[in-house]
Every structure is written in C-alpha cells, then in structure tokens.
Amino acid sequence: MDDSENAASMVAASMMAASAMSSDAVSVATPSLPPTPPPHPPPDPPAAPPLDLSLYLVTSSSLLPPGRSLEDTVEAAIKGGVTIVQLREKTLDTRPFIDLGKRIHAITKRHGVPLLINDRVDVALAVGCEGVHIGWDDIDYDTARRLLGPSSIIGLSVSSLDEASLAAATTCDYIGVSPVLPTPTKPDANPPLYSTGVRDILTLVSEIRPLPAVAIGGISANNVQTILYKSRPPSATPLAGIAVVSAIIAADDPEAASADLLTLSRTPPPWAPPPPSQTTIFTDFYLPLILSRVITTLRAVKERKPLVHHITNAVVRTFSANVTLAIGGSPIMSDAVDEAAALAKIAPHSACLVNMGTGSLADKQLYAAAISENNRAGKPVVFDPVGAGATRMRRELSSWILREAGYIDVIKGNEGEIRTLAGEGVQMKGVDAGDSAGDSCGLDDLVNVVKQTARRERCIVILTGPTDILSDGNRTVLVRNGHPLQSLITGAGCALGSVLAAVLAVSRDDKLSSCLAGILAYNVAAERASASSTDEKPVRGPGSFGPAFLDEVYEVAEMCARGDGAWTEPVKLEFR
Ligand SMILES: Cc1ncc(COP(=O)(O)OP(=O)(O)O)c(N)n1
Numbered sequence: 001m002d003d004s005e006n007a008a009s010m011v012a013a014s015m016m017a018a019s020a021m022s023s024d025a026v027s028v029a030t031p032s033l034p035p036t037p038p039p040h041p042p043p044d045p046p047a048a049p050p051l052d053l054s055l056y057l058v059t060s061s062s063l064l065p066p067g068r069s070l071e072d073t074v075e076a077a078i079k080g081g082v083t084i085v086q087l088r089e090k091t092l093d094t095r096p097f098i099d100l101g102k103r104i105h106a107i108t109k110r111h112g113v114p115l116l117i118n119d120r121v122d123v124a125l126a127v128g129c130e131g132v133h134i135g136w137d138d139i140d141y142d143t144a145r146r147l148l149g150p151s152s153i154i155g156l157s158v159s160s161l162d163e164a165s166l167a168a169a170t171t172c173d174y175i176g177v178s179p180v181l182p183t184p185t186k187p188d189a190n191p192p193l194y195s196t197g198v199r200d201i202l203t204l205v206s207e208i209r210p211l212p213a214v215a216i217g218g219i220s221a222n223n224v225q226t227i228l229y230k231s232r233p234p235s236a237t238p239l240a241g242i243a244v245v246s247a248i249i250a251a252d253d254p255e256a257a258s259a260d261l262l263t264l265s266r267t268p269p270p271w272a273p274p275p276p277s278q279t280t281i282f283t284d285f286y287l288p289l290i291l292s293r294v295i296t297t298l299r300a301v302k303e304r305k306p307l308v309h310h311i312t313n314a315v316v317r318t319f320s321a322n323v324t325l326a327i328g329g330s331p332i333m334s335d336a337v338d339e340a341a342a343l344a345k346i347a348p349h350s351a352c353l354v355n356m357g358t359g360s361l362a363d364k365q366l367y368a369a370a371i372s373e374n375n376r377a378g379k380p381v382v383f384d385p386v387g388a389g390a391t392r393m394r395r396e397l398s399s400w401i402l403r404e405a406g407y408i409d410v411i412k413g414n415e416g417e418i419r420t421l422a423g424e425g426v427q428m429k430g431v432d433a434g435d436s437a438g439d440s441c442g443l444d445d446l447v448n449v450v451k452q453t454a455r456r457e458r459c460i461v462i463l464t465g466p467t468d469i470l471s472d473g474n475r476t477v478l479v480r481n482g483h484p485l486q487s488l489i490t491g492a493g494c495a496l497g498s499v500l501a502a503v504l505a506v507s508r509d510d511k512l513s514s515c516l517a518g519i520l521a522y523n524v525a526a527e528r529a530s531a532s533s534t535d536e537k538p539v540r541g542p543g544s545f546g547p548a549f550l551d552e553v554y555e556v557a558e559m560c561a562r563g564d565g566a567w568t569e570p571v572k573l574e575f576r
C-alpha cells in the first residue's frame with residue numbers, strides 16, 4: 001500500500017466509526033421534554049502556539065550511538081533547546097512506526113514541542129501528532145492537507161527554485177530547503193544548494209508569500225553560523241531555523257549538542273560587520289579620515305604583534321615570515337591538523353592565512369579544521385586561492401574551501417583566480433596573474449566581478465594587479481600604488497596575504513578599511529624600495545629589490561608606530 005492508500009484507509013475507517021456512532025444515536029427513543037435552552041457555544045480552541053523552527057531535530061535511529069534509545073535522545077535534545085521534532089524512520093514498518101511515534105509523541109507533548117512524521121500521513125493520523133513533513137515523491141500536498149485538516153502542520157521539501165515556487169503556491173506551513181551541503185545521512189539527496197542557493201530560494205519565496213524556511217543537510221556546530229550568515233538575503237526574510245539529524249542524534253551528549261547549536265544559531269557571528277552606518281564612508285571627501293584610520297590600524301599591528309598562522313606553500317614561507325615580522329606581526333607556519341584549534345586560541349590577536357599554493361584535495365581536513373576553529377574562536381581567515389583556474393583539482397579545492405570549509409573574511413587573488421571563483425570559465429596556465437589564457441577583461445568588468453563575488457560570498461574580495469580592486473560588496477576602492485618589480489619576486493603576492501591577516505587580527509570592525517591599510521603599506525613600501533636606490537645600495541632588479549622592499553615594509557610600519565603618516569603622501573585611490 002502506498003502512502004495515500006494508507007492514509008485513505010485510515011480516514012475511511014475513522015469515518016465509518018463516526019457514522020456508526022451517529023446511527024446508534026438516532027435509534028435511541030427520545031421522550032417529549034420541554035425544549036432545553038441552546039447550549040453555550042463551545043469555547044474557541046486555544047490558539048496553536050506560533051511555529052518555532054529555530055532548532056529542528058529530524059530523527060534517524062540508525063545513527064544512535066550503541067545503547068542509547070531514541071526516546072532518551074529526543075528528550076535530551078528537547079531539554080537542550082530543540083523546538084520541533086520530525087520522526088524520520090525510513091526502515092520501520094507501519095505498526096512499529098506508529099508505536100514509536102506514540103512513545104515519542106508522549107515525550108514531545110510533555111515538553112510542548114510539536115512532533116511531525118516524515119512522509120506518512122497515515123502514521124501521523126494514527127499517532128495523533130501535530131503534522132507531517134513531505135517531499136515531492138510523497139503524498140501530494142492537497143491530499144495531505146485534506147486528510148490532516150487545516151490546523152495540522154505540513155512542511156514541504158524544497159531543493160530548487162521550481163520547487164520553491166510550487167511550495168509557496170500551497171498553504172504549507174514551512175519549507176525545508178535541502179540539502180545545503182552534501183551529507184552522508186541522505187545519500188539520495190539532490191545536489192547541494194550551498195548557502196548561495198538557499199539565499200536564492202529565500203529571495204524567490206519572499207516575493208510570493210511569507211513562508212518560514214529551515215535549511216537542512218550537513219549542518220553542524222562548525223558551520224551553522226556560516227550557513228545562517230551567508231544564506232541571509234539582503235532584503236528578504238532569512239532562515240527561520242536549521243534542521244539537523246546527525247549533529248544531534250549521533251552526538252555523545254545530545255542535550256549539550258542541541259544547546260550549542262541553538263546558542264550558535266542565535267548569536268551574531270564574530271565576523272559580521274557593524275551596520276554600514278558605523279563604517280568609514282569611502283569617498284574622496286573622507287580621504288583624510290580613511291588615511292588616519294590606515295595609520296591607526298598599522299600602529300595597532302606594531303603594538304599588538306598579532307600571531308599569523310600560515311598554512312602556506314613551501315615556495316614562499318621564508319619571505320612570508322619575514323614580511324609578517326617586518327609589518328609587526330608574529331608568523332607561525334603549521335600544517336598540523338592537531339594544533340589548528342590551539343593556534344586559533346593561543347593569542348588574543350591572531351588570524352589564519354590559508355594559501356592554496358601547493359595544497360591538494362588531501363589537505364581538505366587541514367583547511368576545514370583551521371578555518372572552522374578560527375571561525376569558532378572569533379579569529380579572521382584570509383584565503384589565497386593560488387592558481388585556482390589552473391587545473392581541475394585547484395578549481396575543485398578552491399570552490400570546496402569557499403562553500404564548505406567555513407567562513408572566509410577575505411579572499412585575495414589575481415585576476416585569473418578571482419574570475420575563477422566568480423564562476424567564469426578562466427583557464428589559467430599557471431599561478432601567475434599574467435597566465436590566464438589571454439582573455440583579460442577591462443577594469444570596469446573586473447570591478448563588477450569583485451563586487452558581485454563580495455556580495456555573493458558576503459566577505460571582502462581583493463583582486464590584485466596593476467590596479468588592486470577591493471570591495472565588500474557595497475564599497476569599492478581601487479588602489480593604484482605598487483611597483484612592477486613586485487611581480488618579479490616569488491612570494492610577493494602571497495606575503496600580501498600575511499599582511500592582510502595581520503591587520504585583520506588587530507582590527508576587524510571595518511574589514512575593508514583594515515585591508516586597505518595593509519595594501520597601502522605594502523604597495524607604497526614597494527614604490528619606496530624602487531626609489532631608494534643609491535650608489536652604495538643600488539636597486540637594479542628583482543634581486544636587490546627584494547631586500548629593499550622588506551626594509552621599506554619595516555620602515556612604513558615603524559613610521560605608523562610613531563604616528564607619522566608622511567609615507568601616505570603618494571597614495572592613489574579611486575572610490576567606486
Ligand atoms: C525539515 C526537512 N526538510 C527536508 C527534508 C527532506 O525531505 P524529503 O525530500 O522528503 O526526503 P526524506 O526526508 O523523505 O528522505 C526533511 N525530511 N525534513
């Protein structure tokens with residue numbers, strides 16, 4: 001029997017019982033009595049509490065640790081803060097499903113939390129619980145609503161924009177947008193939507209009707225804040241909550257896991273910028289203010305000596321470490337998964353630089369650990385997608401880092417790298433900026449690519465080149481400082497990542513302003529190095545430029561420490 005036959009037979013049975021009762025009543029002889037006054041109208045049933053989707057537990061007994069029952073797990077999860085439960089038991093036959101449903105419902109009812117049944121309207125009717133969650137292969141929505149009545153809760157799965165329009169045209173109570181990320185819990189799930197796909201669905205649905213949405217698929221304490229933050233549409237209703245299976249069911253302590261998830265999902269993430277009204281306005285008029293902020297930020301680096309955890313390629317390690325020291329930071333190079341958490345917490349001011357230069361798919365665990373640990377410790381992350389457009393592996397790894405490894409504060413790359421991350425099919429021939437296969441686009445197009453990518457990823461994007469372009473999606477600035485010799489010393493691009501990490505580690509309130517401080521110090525130092533040539537210390541080419549450049553990075557930082565802003569005199573900025 002399929003779902004609708006099951007449901008139909010349940011309803012037919014209940015209707016037959018009801019008609020048997022009414023014919024019994026008709027057969028009773030009624031003596032003639034004085035007319036009784038009409039009864040008071042029955043009181044209105046108590047209004048159902050508003051649906052709270054903040055933390056939605058979907059069960060799967062197969063994921064329970066040995067020796068723990070589903071009943072105990074659900075009760076613990078509710079104590080930890082779960083606000084709604086769905087019984088999703090794919091392998092149970094009807095009778096044991098109903099029996100388990102009744103036991104779980106006794107628990108959820110005691111705590112005032114709604115219980116829904118996955119897929120099976122007949123089981124929901126038999127259990128007498130609050131509703132069902134159905135997908136597009138299950139019983140159709142209209143039939144489910146007819147069988148369950150207007151006050152039951154019905155949720156619909158949505159995995160695409162088409163399904164979102166269809167769901168919003170029904171009177172369903174919420175949608176489960178899924179899967180956000182790939183998950184072993186549902187191997188037959190549709191392709192992942194990632195946060196950006198969830199955001200598109202929320203935007204579309206908001207245009208049709210107000211409809212609460214939860215996201216599900218691969219959500220854990222490590223990524224819940226990233227998913228909620230990155231999926232938030234600029235001007236539509238954000239997710240009403242998150243739904244999880246394994247993060248609670250398989251947890252050693254389901255109560256603590258639920259409490260952690262709820263707290264994280266209700267806490268603004270540490271990387272969220274202040275409202276635009278509190279950030280520096282990027283126009284020529286405010287240039288003096290912008291530059292004074294640049295100096296304050298660089299002085300803070302000298303004063304606080306932030307730790308910069310480098311996960312970087314072997315080719316540039318020494319130069320990156322030296323640049324970090326010269327700007328006033330403290331470098332540490334570590335590729336150890338086991339110390340990523342400790343490094344994220346060890347210093348009050350620190351940041352992590354993830355440079356993909358010699359990385360491979362085998363490094364995913366390291367990247368995920370470093371990024372998520374820094375996210376949780378409230379420390380910034382800079383990502384340098386070195387050579388992202390060069391090979392299939394690099395394209396795959398860079399998009400995995402962006403979509404799945406956690407929140408990235410700043411993406412810094414050359415034209416080929418940023419255009420690759422933007423989704424343009426750029427074929428780079430190597431890791432250098434000049435190595436894209438000759439299809440460079442104009443400056444205005446590049447500005448657009450940077451802005452759009454910053455908006456999509458909700459982070460700062462920096463495209464380096466003859467003109468550097470920085471954007472947070474709203475404010476965009478072009479930097480026309482620097483020297484051509486920078487591109488002739490190995491690691492000059494990578495070491496800019498170290499400087500960006502150092503400035504963000506000490507000043508994250510206005511990340512775009514901090515990044516501007518780092519880029520200006522670095523590029524003006526390069527100009528000063530090329531101009532510093534004397535007979536005793538000639539700067540003739542890349543070999544002599546490298547040490548002179550390092551000296552000037554140090555000098556610029558020293559000037560900032562003294563509050564001397566004279567080095568900013570050659571700054572050339574354009575605000576867009
Ligand atoms: C809250 C929530 N959202 C989505 C789903 C997925 O439902 P469906 O697509 O029907 O797949 P199955 O769960 O039946 O495998 C869900 N269950 N809950």
Ligand SMILES: Cc1ncsc1CCOP(=O)(O)O
Nearest residue numbers: 178183185217218244245246
């Ligand atoms: C039921 C369901 N629907 C879409 S993904 C999914 C499983 C989510 O499981 P987990 O939270 O363990 O990734």
